[in-house]
Every structure is written in structure tokens, then in C-alpha cells.
Amino acid sequence: MGATPTVLVIGGGSTGCGIARDLAMRGLSVTLVEQGNLTHGTTGRMHGLLHSGGRYAVADQASARECIQETRVLEDIASHCVEETGGLFVKRPEDSEAYFERKLRGCAECGIPTEVLSGREARQREPYLAADVDKAIAVPDGAVDPFRLCVANAASAQNHGARIETHAEVTDLLVEAGEVVGAEVTHESGPGKRTHGKAGTTEEIEADHVINATGAWAGRIGDMAGLDVNVRPSKGVMTVMNVRQVDTVINRCIPKGNADIVVPHETTCILGTTDEEVEDPEDYPEAEWEVDLMIDELSKLLPVLQEARTIRSYWGVRPLYEPPGSGTADSEDITRDFFLLDHADRDGLPGLTTIVGGKFTTYRMMAEELSDHVCDRLGVSAACRTADVPLPGSRDERVLDDAMDEFGLTSPVARRSKQRLGDRAPDVLDTDDPNPVVCSCEGVTRAELQDAIAGSGTDLNAVRIRTRASMGNCQGGFCAHAMADELHPEYDAEQASAALDDLYQERWKGQRHALWGEQLSQAMLTYALHATTMNRDEGGIAADETVDFAAFDGGTPDGD
Amino acid sequence: MAIEQDVLVIGGGLAGVTAAVSAARTGADVRLVSYKQPTLRHASGLIDVLGYTPDGEGPLVDPVAALDDLPEGHPYERVGEDAVRAGLALFDDLAGDTYEGNHTERNALVPTQGGRVKPTARYPASTAAGLASDERDALLVGFERLVGFDAPLSAAQLNAAGAPFEARGATVEFPVELSADPKVTRFAHLLDRDEAGEESQDGSVRRALAERVTTHLDGEARVGFPAVLGDDHPEDVRAALETHLGVDVFEVPMGPPSLPGFRLEDRLYDALDAAGVRIETGNPVVGYETDGRDDDLIEAVTVDRNGATVPYAAEQFVLATGGLVGKGIDSDREGVAEPIFDCHVTHPPDRYDWFEDDAFGDHRFARFGVAPDRELRPRDARGTVEFDNLRAAGAVLGNYDFAAEKSGSGVSLATGHEAGRLAGDDT
Ligand SMILES: Cc1cc2nc3c(=O)[nH]c(=O)nc-3n(C[C@H](O)[C@H](O)[C@H](O)COP(=O)(O)OP(=O)(O)OC[C@H]3O[C@@H](n4cnc5c(N)ncnc54)[C@H](O)[C@@H]3O)c2cc1C
Numbered sequence: 008m009g010a011t012p013t014v015l016v017i018g019g020g021s022t023g024c025g026i027a028r029d030l031a032m033r034g035l036s037v038t039l040v041e042q043g044n045l046t047h048g049t050t051g052r053m054h055g056l057l058h059s060g061g062r063y064a065v066a067d068q069a070s071a072r073e074c075i076q077e078t079r080v081l082e083d084i085a086s087h088c089v090e091e092t093g094g095l096f097v098k099r100p101e102d103s104e105a106y107f108e109r110k111l112r113g114c115a116e117c118g119i120p121t122e123v124l125s126g127r128e129a130r131q132r133e134p135y136l137a138a139d140v141d142k143a144i145a146v147p148d149g150a151v152d153p154f155r156l157c158v159a160n161a162a163s164a165q166n167h168g169a170r171i172e173t174h175a176e177v178t179d180l181l182v183e184a185g186e187v188v189g190a191e192v193t194h195e196s197g198p199g200k201r202t203h204g205k206a207g208t209t210e211e212i213e214a215d216h217v218i219n220a221t222g223a224w225a226g227r228i229g230d231m232a233g234l235d236v237n238v239r240p241s242k243g244v245m246t247v248m249n250v251r252q253v254d255t256v257i258n259r260c261i262p263k264g265n266a267d268i269v270v271p272h273e274t275t276c277i278l279g280t281t282d283e284e285v286e287d288p289e290d291y292p293e294a295e296w297e298v299d300l301m302i303d304e305l306s307k308l309l310p311v312l313q314e315a316r317t318i319r320s321y322w323g324v325r326p327l328y329e330p331p332g333s334g335t336a337d338s339e340d341i342t343r344d345f346f347l348l349d350h351a352d353r354d355g356l357p358g359l360t361t362i363v364g365g366k367f368t369t370y371r372m373m374a375e376e377l378s379d380h381v382c383d384r385l386g387v388s389a390a391c392r393t394a395d396v397p398l399p400g401s402r403d404e405r406v407l408d409d410a411m412d413e414f415g416l417t418s419p420v421a422r423r424s425k426q427r428l429g430d431r432a433p434d435v436l437d438t439d440d441p442n443p444v445v446c447s448c449e450g451v452t453r454a455e456l457q458d459a460i461a462g463s464g465t466d467l468n469a470v471r472i473r474t475r476a477s478m479g480n481c482q483g484g485f486c487a488h489a490m491a492d493e494l495h496p497e498y499d500a501e502q503a504s505a506a507l508d509d510l511y512q513e514r515w516k517g518q519r520h521a522l523w524g525e526q527l528s529q530a531m532l533t534y535a536l537h538a539t540t541m542n543r544d545e546g547g548i549a550a551d552e553t554v555d556f557a558a559f560d561g562g563t564p565d566g567d
Numbered sequence: 568m569a570i571e572q573d574v575l576v577i578g579g580g581l582a583g584v585t586a587a588v589s590a591a592r593t594g595a596d597v598r599l600v601s602y603k604q605p606t607l608r609h610a611s612g613l614i615d616v617l618g619y620t621p622d623g624e625g626p627l628v629d630p631v632a633a634l635d636d637l638p639e640g641h642p643y644e645r646v647g648e649d650a651v652r653a654g655l656a657l658f659d660d661l662a663g664d665t666y667e668g669n670h671t672e673r674n675a676l677v678p679t680q681g682g683r684v685k686p687t688a689r690y691p692a693s694t695a696a697g698l699a700s701d702e703r704d705a706l707l708v709g710f711e712r713l714v715g716f717d718a719p720l721s722a723a724q725l726n727a728a729g730a731p732f733e734a735r736g737a738t739v740e741f742p743v744e745l746s747a748d749p750k751v752t753r754f755a756h757l758l759d760r761d762e763a764g765e766e767s768q769d770g771s772v773r774r775a776l777a778e779r780v781t782t783h784l785d786g787e788a789r790v791g792f793p794a795v796l797g798d799d800h801p802e803d804v805r806a807a808l809e810t811h812l813g814v815d816v817f818e819v820p821m822g823p824p825s826l827p828g829f830r831l832e833d834r835l836y837d838a839l840d841a842a843g844v845r846i847e848t849g850n851p852v853v854g855y856e857t858d859g860r861d862d863d864l865i866e867a868v869t870v871d872r873n874g875a876t877v878p879y880a881a882e883q884f885v886l887a888t889g890g891l892v893g894k895g896i897d898s899d900r901e902g903v904a905e906p907i908f909d910c911h912v913t914h915p916p917d918r919y920d921w922f923e924d925d926a927f928g929d930h931r932f933a934r935f936g937v938a939p940d941r942e943l944r945p946r947d948a949r950g951t952v953e954f955d956n957l958r959a960a961g962a963v964l965g966n967y968d969f970a971a972e973k974s975g976s977g978v979s980l981a982t983g984h985e986a987g988r989l990a991g992d993d994t
């Protein structure tokens with residue numbers, strides 16, 4: 008071949024973005040295609056726990072060891088995406104003492120540092136813990152922002168020459184002479200950034216090797232080449248609270264169970280989760296009982312949750328993989344490990360490798376292993392550098408504090424911007440133009456939104472995951488329209504309006520699971536603001552009926 | 568000392584104020600107790616009566632003509648057309664020349680902050696020059712640091728909607744140096760005071776603003792600003808801008824927070840004072856007492872004053888505590904309730920039936936509220952009046968979706984007026 012080997016990565020979740028970065032840094036020519044925006048799949052719908060490995064320390068020690076190792080790596084290379092909150096495994100009186108001891112021993116065996124706290128000491132750290140919590144084990148769990156981390160990987164890949172295409176769905180694999188040579192891709196609005204109202208196109212992308220990193224969808228890509236990839240999607244719910252009741256990850260110290268963990272995330276806390284096998288990764292029931300279970304069960308650890316306000320719930324599907332012939336009945340028993348399926352070895356079809364399963368926390372290690380494999384196949388000898396080179400935004404924390412003062416932002420807003428942007432903050436915020444806050448709940452300014460729009464076009468949901476705008480208590484009620492305003496004049500009125508409708512509907516989707524008490528009041532206020540003050544519910548400019556303006560009051564005859 | 572009144576009104580929003588004034592006008596001795604700020608502070612300040620039918624037909628030119636077709640149980644159906652007119656007449660009286668629209672029964676179409684037009688029955692005088700049926704071209708002006716009103720985008724939307732005039736938009740920097748993120752009230756107060764009192768700006772803020780806008784004018788006969796043109800002196804601010812610009816000036820409703828709403832609230836509370844109503848704000852009504860013999864008659868409501876529970880006795884009571892926004896209607900995971908008297912609120916037992924999946928669907932929650940008889944007395948699940956001397960008015964009533972119909976203020980006025988009148992007559 009002589010020329011640089013080309014690789015096509017299908018899937019813009021943590022796994023695909025991690026692979027794109029790794030291979031691009033090794034000098035390969037990489038294209039990544041994602042059917043939605045980045046993190047559209049499971050990555051955008053996970054719990055946000057950076058696993059210390061504590062959760063696996065008894066049942067799956069190999070995973071536990073990988074977790075503690077990768078947690079340390081991410082704290083270095085992605086400091087602006089990680090919050091080192093620490094975690095607790097708390098024991099209630101009815102929970103097994105023997106299991107508590109086994110957890111402690113398991114952590115020691117896996118190299119996970121621990122500290123045993125009495126109930127009182129645990130409550131000193133987290134005052135809302137139930138009064139009857141006996142004791143707890145402290146571990147180095149953390150919180151991670153999957154959106155920022157995934158986007159940072161994609162940005163790094165781009166900096167190393169990769170092409171990243173979102174809203175680009177693989178509709179077929181190209182197979183020639185018994186070998187996968189590329190894929191047919193449908194661009195929702197043409198190649199490049201998402202642009203509402205622009206016509207779609209299709210493109211055939213050829214590559215020396217194709218990587219199927221589509222998680223719960225991996226079976227479908229397999230089907231396109233007649234391969235059997237048995238992914239068993241399993242759903243889990245996460246319920247978002249309006250405030251951060253705890254600053255530490257709270258796990259219940261029991262073997263396994265539903266509704267046993269609370270993760271602090273930005274301004275919120277997220278309760279999770281369930282584990283239920285589903286047929287279709289895109290269409291499954293989101294059930295009321297799951298939300299109720301989160302609140303009722305986790306109230307046993309944190310009684311305040313019973314009366315607290317939730318702002319939305321969302322579900323994700325685990326891409327659990329079953330090697331042929333395992334026949335596991337209960338999805339909770341399927342391994343959380345990841346699998347690398349070389350279809351040349353496995354099925355006699357060269358040119359395609361599938362990677363499936365695993366965890367967000369270990370995405371980088373998974374990407375490294377897969378990239379080693381692909382480089383081996385392609386005869387490339389280049390070493391992995393992703394564990395050592397910081398991600399964009401994460402280079403140097405210290406220069407930031409000084410730089411931030413210059414942007415005239417009030418300190419809470421400046422602090423939030425800095426957390427999100429890391430060392431990109433000076434570049435993004437250094438503007439001569441006025442820079443008002445557009446999303447007050449999350450303290451997101453115009454400059455940050457414009458930076459995100461430059462990267463993702465009219466897709467306001469992509470802007471949202473980059474900035475957190477519209478993700479706070481009001482769920483976009485007070486800012487979604489102002490975010491859409493930012494699209495103008497680069498994009499026209501019709502595009503801004505369609506983009507707003509998409510964002511508004513997406514925000515509504517999750518709130519439906521939180522509609523009682525305060526959040527129902529908020530929902531009514533938001534509905535009134537958008538339907539009454541702005542009249543957005545009644546036919547916009549696309550409405551075919553025209554209004555007879557002359558029939559209405561045109562003012563007092565002689566003016567005032 | 569026992570607190571005793573002829574009529575006690577609970578809730579100080581549009582409905583409560585209207586009820587209190589109309590009760591006072593029957594000669595009754597009236598007290599109004601309200602907990603927090605009314606929804607007016609969030610609302611646009613427009614007085615909608617009926618812009619669309621419950622089936623979504625509209626925009627309606629003539630709201631009153633459409634009243635006959637409303638379904639049984641709708642608040643307008645309960646009180647009838649005369650009460651709607653009487654409520655509006657009372658509003659016209661209270662608002663005086665600060666509002667317009669009473670020269671016709673037809674709705675007006677008002678440009679909204681996003682550039683869509685909305686049908687409404689009464690509009691602040693400051694909005695009058697902005698009507699969309701007026702054929703004069705308009706320049707919309709936004710401020711760099713005020714988000715939510717992008718004037719060029721609003722103008723483009725108005726043109727696309729087929730408005731019978733040409734709209735253009737421009738964005739200017741406010742002539743006073745501001746922090747990155749000023750509140751809307753900051754713009755209003757700077758224009759009220761008309762001097763920045765800072766080195767960056769000598770002389771009149773209003774004139775300086777007009778100078779910045781003049782350069783953008785290209786023959787338009789009117790200029791629209793976001794609704795931040797003054798809090799205490801809006802007429803002066805607008806008059807000054809009109810003089811300097813030589814064209815009409817209007818405001819595009821904004822919110823929350825909404826300055827037109829603040830101004831209307833001030834005006835209404837002055838009217839309450841003038842009508843001799845005793846006003847008490849800041850403490851919630853938390854329950855009620857009957858005399859023990861007759862459970863259908865309320866003797867007093869109890870008010871929580873810093874932890875102490877104080878009874879307020881009266882002959883007649885009006886419940887005007889608002890809906891989900893005002894907190895006159897409350898809910899938890901199990902159900903929906905009216906918290907003070909536990910009046911019946913019809914709602915599906917499963918909370919997943921309270922909403923539709925489409926963000927602008929026909930949400931059941933938007934119609935939550937108490938269901939009154941034709942004298943506005945809330946009824947229980949079987950249709951029996953809950954208390955002989957309790958009436959309800961405004962957003963605490965159910966069976967209408969004010970946001971979809973554009974009927975919020977109209978219902979509060981019509982039912983407030985009617986409830987107050989009936990309560991006063993019964994004392
Ligand atoms: C409820 C739940 C909670 C979790 N919590 C945690 C946690 O706290 N910590 C942790 O470490 N891990 C957690 N995980 C696991 C973790 O989220 C996943 O392992 C990880 O995100 C998987 O990433 P991925 O890139 O493999 O898959 P995905 O993120 O699903 O990426 C696959 C992508 O492929 C795209 N795609 C599919 N078909 C096509 C096509 N035809 N063309 C183009 N693109 C396509 C999809 O749109 C999707 O974006 C959780 C998982 C679940 C379900």
C-alpha cells in the first residue's frame with residue numbers, strides 16, 4: 008500500500024472516540040462516523056461514576072484492577088473531566104457483616120486504598136447519611152463527565168488529522184471479495200457540521216480496516232456482513248436530583264442490587280440504577296416503578312431523598328456481550344468485561360474488528376488494546392501514547408486561575424467555565440465582545456456557546472453536552488430559546504427555530520419522569536413561558552395557514 | 568385580638584386582587600392575605616382572554632364570540648359571558664390609561680420576544696405601537712448583554728410569519744458600562760434614573776440610547792425594545808425615547824422576570840389600597856377551622872406567622888391561590904391536591920397519565936385545579952359543594968389550559984370579579 012493506512016471507526020461513544028484518538032496519534036488516517044451526536048449512545052446515558060474498582064473488588068477482581076489503574080490515568084490526562092469526590096461503601100444494620108469484610112479484603116487484593124469509618128465518621132463526611140448507617144469503607148471513587156471526556160477525545164483525534172462525522176449513520180458495510188473494505192454512510196444533512204434543513208447525502212467510505220464500536224448496536228453492524236454478534240442490551244435508569252445532597256459517591260455495601268448508588272455530578276446528584284434485559288437498544292419501556300425504586304431504596308441510605316426534587320430521569324443500555332454458547336439467564340450475571348472480536352479469526356471475514364462490552368472508566372485501555380490489535384493487522388509499529396499525553400483542556404490547571412480573572416466573569420460563573428473548559432478557557436473566553444451568561448443554572452456564557460456551535464453546527468443537543476447549558480434545574484425552560492438565538496445570523500430563522508424545537512423536546516423527554524411537586528410547578532412555568540409568552544405551541548413560521556392580520560386590532564384609530 | 572372580616576381573600580395575584588376589589592365595591596369589609604409573589608411577575612403583562620379554542624383553532628379574532636362553544640366545566644362556561652365582560656371592565660377601570668385594547672372586542676396580535684405573534688385582548692400602553700396588524704415598518708432593537716431577545720432574529724421571524732410590514736433588527740450596546748451579566752431590572756432602573764452616575768456616562772441615558780439607535784433607523788416609523796424601558800417611570804422613559812428618535816416606541820413583552828408584570832402588580836396593589844382592602848403578604852394560609860357543628864361552613868382560616876398559627880375569621884372566603892405555578896395546586900408522586908381546604912382536584916391516578924410525550928401536547932397537568940359550581944364554589948368528587956362560604960377564582964380552577972388557549976388573565980379577571988361580587992353580596 009505504501010500510503011498511510013486508513014481506518015474507519017463506527018460509533019462515537021467513549022470506545023469509538025478513544026480508538027480514533029489512539030490510532031490518529033499513532034499516525035493512521037482515521038475517520039469516525041456516528042449516527043447521532045457524539046455520546047448519542049450509552050456513553051451519554053451512563054451514571055458518571057469513575058470506578059475506583061471498589062464495586063468489582065469481590066466479584067470481578069480483574070476489572071477492579073483495571074479500574075483503579077485507569078482512574079489514576081484519567082486523573083492525569085483528563086483532569087477537567089474528572090472530579091475526585093471519593094466514595095463510600097456504606098453498611099446498613101441489615102447488610103451482611105461478612106460481605107463488608109470481603110469487600111475490604113478484595114480492595115486490598117486489587118490495590119484499592121481503603122479507610123474504614125464508623126457510622127459517626129461517615130456522617131461527618133456526609134451529614135445526610137441515615138442515622139442507622141453502621142459504618143463505611145472509603146475508596147477513591149470519582150465523578151466523570153462523559154460528554155466532555157468523549158468530546159475531548161474526538162477533538163484530540165481531529166488535532167491529529169482524524170475526520171469526525173456526526174449525524175452520519177452506517178447503513179451498510181462494503182464487502183468485496185470476502186473482505187470488508189468500508190461502509191456506506193448516510194449523512195443526515197450532508198458531510199460536516201449538522202445543519203438543520205440541509206439535504207442528506209450518502210457516501211461510501213473505504214478503509215483498510217473497519218472497527219465496529221457501536222456498543223449495544225454492534226449486532227446490527229454484524230448483521231450487515233452476515234455475522235452473528237450476540238449483544239444483549241440491558242437497560243438501567245438514572246434519576247437526577249436538583250441539588251447535590253452528597254459530595255461523595257455513596258454505594259451500598261451489598262453484593263449486587265438495584266438502586267444502590269448515588270453519584271454527585273456537577274450541581275446534581277444522580278441515583279441509579281436497574282438492570283433489565285431489553286430487545287431493542289433504541290426502543291424500550293421507561294417505567295415508573297424504576298424511578299420509584301430509586302427514590303424509595305436510596306432513601307434508606309439518604310432519607311432526604313424521599314422528599315427531594317428530581318429534575319429528570321434517563322435510561323441507558325449496557326452493551327453486554329455473550330460469547331457464543333454461554334447461555335446466561337439473568338443479565339446481571341453477564342460479565343462486565345469487554346471483548347475484541349477479530350472477524351478474520353472468528354468468522355473468516357477480514358477487514359473488520361468489533362469491540363463491545365466493558366466500562367466507560369476503562370475506555371482508554373480498551374482503545375489501546377484494540378489499536379494494538381489493528382496496528383498489528385495493518386503492519387504498523389507505533390506505540391500507544393494516550394496514557395501520557397493530556398487531553399485538550401487538561402494540560403495545566405495552574406495557569407488558569409490567573410487567566411480567568413481577565414474575562415470579567417463573576418466568580419461562580421468563572422469557576423464553572425474553568426471546570427468545563429480546563430486549559431482551553433483562555434482561548435474560548437478571550438473575546439472582545441460582550442459575553443453575557445445565557446444559561447444561568449449552569450453559568451454558561453455566550454462565548455462558550457459560540458465555541459460549541461463552531462464545533463457542532465445547529466445541533467443544540469450537541470451544544471448542550473459540550474457546555475451543560477440547559478441541563479440545570481429549569482431544564483432549558485429559561486434558556487433554550489436564548490441558546491437558539493445564538494445560532495443567528497450564521498444560521499437563518501427557520502434553522503434556529505427547528506433547532507430550538509429539537510432541544511426543547513429532548514429536555515422534555517427526561518422531565519416527564521420527574522413531574523410532581525416542585526418540578527411539576529417548574530414544568531408548568533416553562534410550558535407557560537414557551538406557549539403563552541412566546542406562543543411557540545401554535546404554528547410557527549412553517550405553518551401553512553396564513554394569518555389575516557387585517558382582521559385584528561391594529562391599535563386605536565388615532566394612535567396614542 | 569381576633570381578626571375578623573366580611574370577606575377574606577387568599578392569594579394576591581390577578582384573581583385575588585380582582586376578587587378583593589369587587590367584593591369591596593359591594594360594601595364589604597375585605598382582607599387579602601397572600602404568601603409569595605404572584606405569577607404576574609413571571610407573566611408577559613398581556614391580558615389574554617381567549618386566543619385559541621381548546622381544540623387549537625385560532626388565532627381567534629373575537630374571543631367573546633367563541634365563549635359559547637367552550638366545554639362544560641370550563642371557567643368561562645361556569646361564569647358566563649357577562650362575567651367575562653364585567654371582569655374586563657373592572658380591569659380597564661383599574662389599569663386606566665396604562666393599558667389599551669378596550670376600544671374594540673377584537674383581539675390584537677402582539678409580537679413576542681421570539682418573533683411569533685400572539686393574540687391578546689388588552690396590552691400595556693407601552694406595547695400599543697408594536698401591534699402586528701399595524702402596517703408601519705418597524706425596527707427592533709436588542710441589547711448586547713440582554714439575552715432572550717435577538718432583535719434581528721425576531722425581525723426575521725416576523726417577516727416570515729407574513730406580518731404586513733417590514734421588520735428589521737439591530738443589536739446595540741447599552742450606553743452605560745455594565746457588568747457581563749446585568750439583570751433586566753438594571754436596564755430599567757438606569758433608564759428610570761436617566762443618569763448612570765458613573766464616569767463612563769454623563770448626561771441622559773435615554774438620549775444616549777436614542778443616539779445609538781438613530782444610526783440604525785432607516786425610515787421606520789416605530790422602534791421596538793425588549794420590555795425593560797423603566798420600572799417606576801415607564802411613560803417618561805418611552806416619551807423621552809420617542810422625542811429623541813422622532814418615532815413611536817414600543818416594548819416587546821419579555822419574562823420572567825417581566826417588567827410589565829411588575830408595573831401592573833404595583834398598579835393593582837395601589838388600587839387595592841384605594842378600595843380600602845387590608846393587605847397582608849408574606850405569611851401562608853395553612854388550614855381552616857369550622858365551628859364544629861356545621862362542617863360545611865368555614866369559620867376561619869389559619870395563617871402561619873413565623874411558626875405561630877393565627878386564625879383569621881370571616882363570613883365569606885375566596886380561594887385565589889393560583890395553579891401549579893402559584894402553588895395553589897400541589898402534588899407529590901401519589902397525587903394532586905389543593906393544600907389548604909383539600910378541595911377535590913380531579914386527576915388520573917397514575918402520574919404517567921398527567922402529561923403527553925410531545926412537549927406541547929395536550930397536557931392533563933395544565934388543566935389541574937378545583938371544579939366549581941356556577942357560583943364558583945368548589946365541589947367534591949361527587950359534585951357536591953365542599954363549603955357553603957368558599958369560592959375559588961383564577962388559576963386554582965381546573966378544566967382549562969391557559970397556556971394553550973391564551974386565556975390566563977381573562978379567566979382570573981372573570982372569575983375573580985364574580986367570586987368577589989358573590990362573596991360580598993352574601994355578607
Ligand atoms: C445504566 C448504565 C450506567 C453505567 N454507568 C457507568 C458508570 O458509572 N461508570 C462506567 O465506567 N461505566 C458505566 N456504564 C458503562 C458505560 O456507559 C459503557 O460501557 C460505555 O459508555 C460504552 O461505550 P461505547 O462507546 O462502547 O458504546 P456507546 O456509547 O453506545 O457508543 C456506540 C455508538 O455507536 C453509534 N452507532 C450505532 N449504530 C451506528 C451506525 N449504524 N452508524 C453510526 N453510528 C452508530 C451509537 O449511536 C452510539 O453513539 C454504564 C452503563 C449503563 C447502561
Ligand SMILES: Cc1cc2nc3c(=O)[nH]c(=O)nc-3n(C[C@H](O)[C@H](O)[C@H](O)COP(=O)(O)OP(=O)(O)OC[C@H]3O[C@@H](n4cnc5c(N)ncnc54)[C@H](O)[C@@H]3O)c2cc1C
Pocket residue numbers: 531532535536539540577578579580581582583600601602603604605606607609610611612613614615616823850851852853887888889890892893894895907960961962963969973974975976977979
Ligand atoms: C410564564 C407565564 C407567562 C404568562 N403569560 C401570560 C400572558 O401573556 N397573558 C395572560 O393573560 N396570562 C399569562 N399567564 C397566565 C397568568 O399570569 C395567570 O393565569 C394568572 O396570573 C393567574 O393569576 P392568579 O391570581 O389565579 O394566580 P397567581 O398569580 O399564581 O397568584 C396566586 C397567589 O396566591 C398565593 N398563595 C398560594 N398559596 C397560598 C397560601 N397557602 N396562602 C396564601 N397565599 C397563597 C401565591 O403566593 C400567589 O401570590 C402567564 C403565566 C406564566 C406562568
